Amino acid sequence: MLTVLLSSPRVAPGLLTWQAWSALRAADRVLAGSGGHPLIPALTAAEVVPVVVDAPPSADAAALAAFLSSATLSADVGSAAEGSSPAGSPAGGARQVVWLAPPGEPPDPVFLSQLSVPHQVLHGSHDLPGAHLLDLVSIMDRLRVACPWDREQTHASLLRYLLEEAYEAAEAIENSDPGALREEIGDVMFQAFFHARIAAERPAADGGFTIDDVADTLAAKLVRRHPHVFGTTRVSSAADVNANWEEIKKAERAAKAALSGGSPDGAVAPSALDGVPFGQPALSLAAQLQRRAQRAGITVHDDGADTIGGALMDLVARARGAGLDPELELRAAARRFADAVREQERLTGAPELLGSAEE
Numbered sequence: 001m002l003t004v005l006l007s008s009p010r011v012a013p014g015l016l017t018w019q020a021w022s023a024l025r026a027a028d029r030v031l032a033g034s035g036g037h038p039l040i041p042a043l044t045a046a047e048v049v050p051v052v053v054d055a056p057p058s059a060d061a062a063a064l065a066a067f068l069s070s071a072t073l074s075a076d077v078g079s080a081a082e083g084s085s086p087a088g089s090p091a092g093g094a095r096q097v098v099w100l101a102p103p104g105e106p107p108d109p110v111f112l113s114q115l116s117v118p119h120q121v122l123h124g125s126h127d128l129p130g131a132h133l134l135d136l137v138s139i140m141d142r143l144r145v146a147c148p149w150d151r152e153q154t155h156a157s158l159l160r161y162l163l164e165e166a167y168e169a170a171e172a173i174e175n176s177d178p179g180a181l182r183e184e185i186g187d188v189m190f191q192a193f194f195h196a197r198i199a200a201e202r203p204a205a206d207g208g209f210t211i212d213d214v215a216d217t218l219a220a221k222l223v224r225r226h227p228h229v230f231g232t233t234r235v236s237s238a239a240d241v242n243a244n245w246e247e248i249k250k251a252e253r254a255a256k257a258a259l260s261g262g263s264p265d266g267a268v269a270p271s272a273l274d275g276v277p278f279g280q281p282a283l284s285l286a287a288q289l290q291r292r293a294q295r296a297g298i299t300v301h302d303d304g305a306d307t308i309g310g311a312l313m314d315l316v317a318r319a320r321g322a323g324l325d326p327e328l329e330l331r332a333a334a335r336r337f338a339d340a341v342r343e344q345e346r347l348t349g350a351p352e353l354l355g356s357a358e359e
Contacts, residue, residue, distance in 0.1 A: 002119040009103035011125040014042030020124035032100040065114030072097045072117045162191045272296035284327040286316040
């Protein structure tokens, strides 16, 4: 009987299931194709000593299947394996052989189909949700050291890519393209890992932080802003959640203002506009400023209403009054315009492209 033991490279070696340890201890032979297999030290410490064999690479599925079938049927796996049967293993009967598959590799269907002996696939460890993010940490570390381009980047040089990737993800959502969205969200995530890796090169005293610090900060914020989920606050609607959210953020802004120089006597008072990112698109910025002012009970009369900018601010207010997002409305109108232009080009033939000073 051959047991193909799968394990995850993201789980600490030795943290195996009860079924995996039972199979390992009952085996007549435990085989590994590499002395660098991460399970070997943990198994050896538990007095289950794997035998490293010169097996074909796992990529050569048919050859590996033939090799393991032969090893399982053979009365001997080689001189290196002599005397390695565990104490108490049954005399005679079917041999029990465990093959330590390379960590993280699923069983190849060709490999399984070519096995000429009874076999089973046993998952010795399982990834928790999110465990694959550890791969990104390792890849980012290597890129930062080994890639000349990645090595030269800074927070400032990456800024344009952070914005571009976010817009590409937005376009995938607008196009209702889940495959593209999966890829674009990954690109956005890569930017987060990249910035965290750069920040990790600075001491904490100089503002340095790691990807774990980022995760801890986010987790604490999510818990703090959802007391109806993680605490005792009771809500009955999404409106209640929004009201709590605003109160919590107001308190957070006040605390940040105090840390940055505010004083109990109000010398530096927090503003309703604290935290508004002025680098966002203008329509989104206008809408967020208006929302903040409205929630604070502040009414502003724009003396420049007869200007184009003032008229746009009025349109933003009208959109918000109708429950619409002005940025998304303009994006939708722009997409309709682009579709109409392409339709005209299809009907009349694409015009000769002329350069302009604006492009």
